[in-house]
Amino acid sequence: MNEKYLNNTSVLISSIFTLLLLVSFGFAEEAMDSDKQDSTGVTNEFSNLPKDDTCISCHIEEEEMPEGFNENDIHMQAGLSCVGCHGGDNTIDDEDEAMDEENGFVGVPDREEIPALCGKCHSSIEFMRDYQPRIATDQVEQYYTSIHGEKFKQGDENVATCISCHSSHGIMPATDPRSTVYALSVPGTCKSCHSDKDYMADYNIPTDQYEKYAASVHGEALLDREDTGAPACNDCHGNHGTTPPGVASLAHVCGSCHVQNEEYFSQTQMAKEFAEDEMHACLECHGNHAVAKPTDDMVGIGEDAICMECHDVDEDGYFAADSIHIMLTQITAAYDSALSKLEEVKIIGMDDVEIGFLLQDAHQDIIHSRTLVHTFDPQRVKEKADVALKNSRDAIKLGIKELDDYDTRRMGLGVATLFITVLAIALFFKIRYIEEEQEKNKL
Amino acid sequence: MNSKLFNWIDERFNISPLIDFMKHKEVPVHKHSIWYYMGGVTLFLFIVQVLTGILLLLYYQPGVDSAYESVRFLMTKVNFGWLFRQIHGWAANMMIFFIFLHMFSVFFTRAYQKPRELTWITGMFLMFVAMGAGFSGYLLPWNELAFFATKVGTDITGAVPVVGNMMKVLLRGGEDVTGATLSRFYAFHVALIPAIMTLLLGLHLTFVQRQGMHEPDHFKKALKKKVIPFFPNFILRDALLWLIVINILLYLAVFFPWELGLKADAFAPAPDGIKPEWYFMFMFQTLKYIPAHVWFIEGEVLGVLGFGLIALIWVLVPFWEIKIKPGTKFRPMNVIGAIGVIYIIVLTVVGYMV
Amino acid sequence: MGISRKKFIDYILGGSLLGWLGSTLYPVLAYLKPPKVPEVNVNSVNAGMLTDFSINSSKILKFGRIPVILIRKDSGELRAFEATCTHLDCIVQYKRDEKQIYCACHNGRYDLHGLNISGPPPRPLVQFDVNVIRDEIVVSKPKPV
Known part of the structure; x- marks a missing residue:
C-alpha cells in the first residue's frame, strides 16, 4: 500500500517536472522565434526615396504620406515625383511657398480631371517614347469608348477612372506581381466595385460575377x-476599353484560346442560326462567368443534356446528340478500364511503358x-472517337x-x-x- | 569411360585419398540428425546467391539516377530478370533464416564445445557478415523503403560511443544517405562481403571436414552407433534437401514477389511503416522499448552497447559455457538459448504487429 | 529384378536431371540475351533516316516515357523538343504554314527554339539534342549544364 502511494507520488512529481520542462522549452522556442524576427528586421521604410525632395522629406516627417503609398511606384522610380501630378515646387523648404498655387500647386486632382491628367503624358508618344519606346498611348482614347468612360463623360462620379484600377500612389506595370493589375490581382481589383451591392445599386447589373468566376474553371x-x-x-x-462582349464578338473572345x-462551331448550321436569333455562341451552353469544366453529359438526350433545351425528340439534332453522347461515354469508359489495367500491371511490376504511351495517345x-x-x-466525332477507342482497347489488350x-x-x-x-x-x-x-x- | 577419366585425373592430382577420406567420414544417425543438414542448406543458398548475384550484376547499374531504373528495366525488359531478382531476394532471406536455425541447433546440441570453438566463432562471424550482406543489398534497388530503412539503420550505428559517428560517416560515405552511400553499399555487397564470406566459409568448412560431425552426448553413450558414410549417402541426402529448397524458393519467387516500390526521394517525407529486414526486427523493436534515458546513458546508446555485448558473449560461448554434472536434469545453457529464441521470436512478431 | 530397378531409377534420375538442367539453363541463357532495348536509361533514340524525313515537317518520337517532337526546318536543320505542352498536358504539333510549334488545346505557341511566345504556356519546351550520324537521326537528352 505504502509502496504504491510512493509510486504515485513519484509519477506525479516526474510528470510535473516534465510539464515544466516542456513549458520552458516552449518559451525558449518562442524567444528564439522573436530573435529571428529581430535579426531579419524590417528595413527602414522609405529609405530609397530621394532625400532632397522637400515634399517627401516633409511628409515623412509629419507622417502624412498618402494612403497606399509604395516607394516602388513606377513614377517614383522613373523620377516623376509628387510634383509631377500635384504640382508645387519640391526644392523649396518652406511649406507654404512650396505648395503655393503660384508655384503650380494643384493639390488633390479633381476626379473629373483624372483621365486627362494621366493622358497628359500617357497619350503622348513623344513624351512616353523617352521611357518606353514601344508603349501604347491609346489608353485614354480607349477608356472613353468603354462603359466606364461613357458614363464618366456623362458625369457619373462612381465609375472607374484610371486610378480605380491602377491605384494612385502604388502604380506598377501589369507584369509586376505587386501591381493591382497583375493577372492574378485583376479579379480582386474589379471585384472591389463590382461585387459591392450598394455601390452597384444604381446600375442594375448583377454583382455575383466574381463569386461565379472564382468557382469557374x-x-x-x-x-x-x-x-x-x-x-x-x-x-x-478588355482593359481600358472594357465592355461586355456582344453576340458578334463572343465566339471570338472564347476562340482566342x-x-x-x-x-x-463557326462552320456549323447552328452558328448561323444562333447569329440570326441573336444568341450568344458559346454562352448558350457553357455560360459566362460561371463556366464549368464541361462534362460528357452536357451533350446527349439525358437530364443534364443542354441539347434538349432546344431540340425535340425525333429531330435530327436529337439523334445526333444521342449518338455523340454514346460515343463519348464509350471512349471514356474504355479509357478508364485501360487505366485500371495499367495500374494493375504497374503494381505487379510488369512492363507498363507501352501501355502508358497508348493511353497518352488515347487521352x-x-x-x-x-x-x-x-x-x-x-x-466527324466518330472518326476521332474510333481512334481513341482503338488506342484504349490496344492498351487493354497489352495490359x-x-x-x-x-x-x-x-x-x-x-x-x-515438376522436373x-x-x-x-x-x-x-x-x-x-x-x-x-x-x-x-x-x- | 568414367573410370578412365577418373584415373587420368587421379594419376595427376592424386585425389583418391580425398575420396577415401569422404567415404570413410561418417555421419551419425540419431533423432537430432536433421540439424546436420542446416549448414548444408545455408551453403547451397550461398551458392545460389553468388550465381544469381553475378547474373544481376550484368544489368544492375549503381547510381542515384540509374539504380532504380536499372532494376525496373531488369524486371520488365530482361528475359527472366524478374525471376533472378526474386530468387536473389528470397534466397537471401532464406539463407539468413537457415543460418539462425543452424546456429541455434549447434547451440542447443552444444556442438561448439572443444575442439570446435573456432568453427563456432567463424560461423558466428559468417552470420554477422551475412546480415551485413542483407543490409547492404536491401539499399541497392534505391527505392523509398530501402532508402529510409538504411537511414534509420545507419543512424543507429551513430549511437555507438566515441567511434559511432565516425562509423556512421564511413558507412554512409558522408553525413547523410546519398548516392555516395549507394556506391559504398554496392562495393560492400558485391566485392567486400562476398570475399570475406568466401574466406570465412573456406575456414568453416575445412574445420568441419577435419573434425568430422559432432556427436551429441546421448549418441556418444549409445552402445550401437548408427552411422552413414558422408559420401555418397549424406551428400545425396543433402542434394535431396537442396532440391526441396529450390522448389520452395521458386514457389516463393513466383507467388510472393518482392515489390519494387517507388523510387527513393531524399526530400520526400518518410513513408509510413518503415521496417527493417525481418532479421533486424527484434533489435529494432528493442530499441523502441528502451526509454530515452536510462540513468545517465542515452537509451539508444544503451541498446546498441547491449546488443554489442550480447553478440560478443554469444561469440565466446565455448569459453564460458556453464558445465553441468552428468545426470543433472537442469540445463542452464538450454534455458539461456530458449530465452534467446523466445525473445527473438516475440519481438519480431510484435514488431510486425505494431 | 534388382538390376532393372537400379536402371529404372537411374533413367528417371538422369532424365529429370536433364530436364532440370534444361529448365535452369534456359532462363539463364534467355537472360543473357540482350533485350530489345539494350539500355536502362534511354539517353538517345534513333529517329530514322534523314533522307526519309522531308523538309518543313515533324514527327513525334517516344523517348522513354516522354513524347518528343522532332522538327525539320525549311533550312534542313533539325530540332527536337519535349512534346508535352507546358500549360496543361496536351501534345504540341508543328504548324507547317506558320513555322511555329502549336498547342491546339488553348492556342499556345512556341517558336522553333521552344520558347513560349503566346497563349497560356508558362515555360519554354525542353530542348533535346539532335545529331545526324551516317544519315541516321539520333535524338538525345540535353546534357546537364
Whole structure:
C-alpha cells in the first residue's frame, strides 16, 4: 500500500517536472522565434526615396504620406515625383511657398480631371517614347469608348477612372506581381466595385460575377492554381476599353484560346442560326462567368443534356446528340478500364511503358473527340472517337498480355517444379537403393 | 569411360585419398540428425546467391539516377530478370533464416564445445557478415523503403560511443544517405562481403571436414552407433534437401514477389511503416522499448552497447559455457538459448504487429 | 529384378536431371540475351533516316516515357523538343504554314527554339539534342549544364 502511494507520488512529481520542462522549452522556442524576427528586421521604410525632395522629406516627417503609398511606384522610380501630378515646387523648404498655387500647386486632382491628367503624358508618344519606346498611348482614347468612360463623360462620379484600377500612389506595370493589375490581382481589383451591392445599386447589373468566376474553371485555374495563362476579367472584357462582349464578338473572345472549338462551331448550321436569333455562341451552353469544366453529359438526350433545351425528340439534332453522347461515354469508359489495367500491371511490376504511351495517345484523342462535338456532326466525332477507342482497347489488350505473361511465369514454374520434384523423388529412391545395397554388402 | 577419366585425373592430382577420406567420414544417425543438414542448406543458398548475384550484376547499374531504373528495366525488359531478382531476394532471406536455425541447433546440441570453438566463432562471424550482406543489398534497388530503412539503420550505428559517428560517416560515405552511400553499399555487397564470406566459409568448412560431425552426448553413450558414410549417402541426402529448397524458393519467387516500390526521394517525407529486414526486427523493436534515458546513458546508446555485448558473449560461448554434472536434469545453457529464441521470436512478431 | 530397378531409377534420375538442367539453363541463357532495348536509361533514340524525313515537317518520337517532337526546318536543320505542352498536358504539333510549334488545346505557341511566345504556356519546351550520324537521326537528352 505504502509502496504504491510512493509510486504515485513519484509519477506525479516526474510528470510535473516534465510539464515544466516542456513549458520552458516552449518559451525558449518562442524567444528564439522573436530573435529571428529581430535579426531579419524590417528595413527602414522609405529609405530609397530621394532625400532632397522637400515634399517627401516633409511628409515623412509629419507622417502624412498618402494612403497606399509604395516607394516602388513606377513614377517614383522613373523620377516623376509628387510634383509631377500635384504640382508645387519640391526644392523649396518652406511649406507654404512650396505648395503655393503660384508655384503650380494643384493639390488633390479633381476626379473629373483624372483621365486627362494621366493622358497628359500617357497619350503622348513623344513624351512616353523617352521611357518606353514601344508603349501604347491609346489608353485614354480607349477608356472613353468603354462603359466606364461613357458614363464618366456623362458625369457619373462612381465609375472607374484610371486610378480605380491602377491605384494612385502604388502604380506598377501589369507584369509586376505587386501591381493591382497583375493577372492574378485583376479579379480582386474589379471585384472591389463590382461585387459591392450598394455601390452597384444604381446600375442594375448583377454583382455575383466574381463569386461565379472564382468557382469557374477559369477562376479555379487563375486564383487557386495561380496559372497566369488562365483568363482574368480583362482577357474577355478588355482593359481600358472594357465592355461586355456582344453576340458578334463572343465566339471570338472564347476562340482566342479555344481555337478549334470556335473553328468547328463557326462552320456549323447552328452558328448561323444562333447569329440570326441573336444568341450568344458559346454562352448558350457553357455560360459566362460561371463556366464549368464541361462534362460528357452536357451533350446527349439525358437530364443534364443542354441539347434538349432546344431540340425535340425525333429531330435530327436529337439523334445526333444521342449518338455523340454514346460515343463519348464509350471512349471514356474504355479509357478508364485501360487505366485500371495499367495500374494493375504497374503494381505487379510488369512492363507498363507501352501501355502508358497508348493511353497518352488515347487521352489526346478523347480531348480531340470532345472538341469535335462542336461540329455537331456524329460522323466527324466518330472518326476521332474510333481512334481513341482503338488506342484504349490496344492498351487493354497489352495490359491483358502483360497479366497473361505474369501467369505464364507460373506455368513455367510448374514445368521446373515438376522436373525438380521428379528428380527429388528419384534421388530418394536412389538413396534407398544405395543403402539397401550397402546393407546387403555388409551382411 | 568414367573410370578412365577418373584415373587420368587421379594419376595427376592424386585425389583418391580425398575420396577415401569422404567415404570413410561418417555421419551419425540419431533423432537430432536433421540439424546436420542446416549448414548444408545455408551453403547451397550461398551458392545460389553468388550465381544469381553475378547474373544481376550484368544489368544492375549503381547510381542515384540509374539504380532504380536499372532494376525496373531488369524486371520488365530482361528475359527472366524478374525471376533472378526474386530468387536473389528470397534466397537471401532464406539463407539468413537457415543460418539462425543452424546456429541455434549447434547451440542447443552444444556442438561448439572443444575442439570446435573456432568453427563456432567463424560461423558466428559468417552470420554477422551475412546480415551485413542483407543490409547492404536491401539499399541497392534505391527505392523509398530501402532508402529510409538504411537511414534509420545507419543512424543507429551513430549511437555507438566515441567511434559511432565516425562509423556512421564511413558507412554512409558522408553525413547523410546519398548516392555516395549507394556506391559504398554496392562495393560492400558485391566485392567486400562476398570475399570475406568466401574466406570465412573456406575456414568453416575445412574445420568441419577435419573434425568430422559432432556427436551429441546421448549418441556418444549409445552402445550401437548408427552411422552413414558422408559420401555418397549424406551428400545425396543433402542434394535431396537442396532440391526441396529450390522448389520452395521458386514457389516463393513466383507467388510472393518482392515489390519494387517507388523510387527513393531524399526530400520526400518518410513513408509510413518503415521496417527493417525481418532479421533486424527484434533489435529494432528493442530499441523502441528502451526509454530515452536510462540513468545517465542515452537509451539508444544503451541498446546498441547491449546488443554489442550480447553478440560478443554469444561469440565466446565455448569459453564460458556453464558445465553441468552428468545426470543433472537442469540445463542452464538450454534455458539461456530458449530465452534467446523466445525473445527473438516475440519481438519480431510484435514488431510486425505494431 | 534388382538390376532393372537400379536402371529404372537411374533413367528417371538422369532424365529429370536433364530436364532440370534444361529448365535452369534456359532462363539463364534467355537472360543473357540482350533485350530489345539494350539500355536502362534511354539517353538517345534513333529517329530514322534523314533522307526519309522531308523538309518543313515533324514527327513525334517516344523517348522513354516522354513524347518528343522532332522538327525539320525549311533550312534542313533539325530540332527536337519535349512534346508535352507546358500549360496543361496536351501534345504540341508543328504548324507547317506558320513555322511555329502549336498547342491546339488553348492556342499556345512556341517558336522553333521552344520558347513560349503566346497563349497560356508558362515555360519554354525542353530542348533535346539532335545529331545526324551516317544519315541516321539520333535524338538525345540535353546534357546537364
